[in-house]
Amino acid sequence: MISYAPLWATMEKKxxxxxxxxxxxxxxxxxxxxxxxxxxxxxxxxxxxCRILRCDLPDIVEYIDDGQGQAL
Structure with a gap:
């Protein structure tokens, strides 16, 4: 699952x-x-x-394993 929690933290910091x-x-x-x-x-x-906030992708999104996907 993708989480945008880092986005809100980055926005607050900036x-x-x-x-x-x-x-x-x-x-x-x-x-x-x-x-x-x-x-x-x-x-x-x-x-x-990333351009607007002058940051990198990990500052905006993070992947959280929800255990519902199947491994390859």
């Missing part, structure tokens, strides 16, 4: 708000809603978040 993402970074309100709900977003969105 004093960024969802307003910052929407109006300075052109992230749509529906994408913000998806992030808050823990739903999937595109790699383009992840790229934009």
């Amino acid at each position: 004093h960024a708000t969802t307003y910052t993402l929407q109006f300075k970074g052109e992230i749509s309100s529906s994408t913000i809603r998806r992030l808050k709900a823990g739903e999937s977003v595109s790699t383009n969105t992840l790229n934009a978040l």
Whole structure:
């Protein structure tokens, strides 16, 4: 499962708000809603978040093994 918990921590550390993402970074309100709900977003969105916040991908998302997947 992908968690966006690092995103919210990074935003707090950088004093960024969802307003910052929407109006300075052109992230749509529906994408913000998806992030808050823990739903999937595109790699383009992840790229934009890294650019806006000047951070790396691990500062935005983390993978949490929920034990429901099958190993290869």
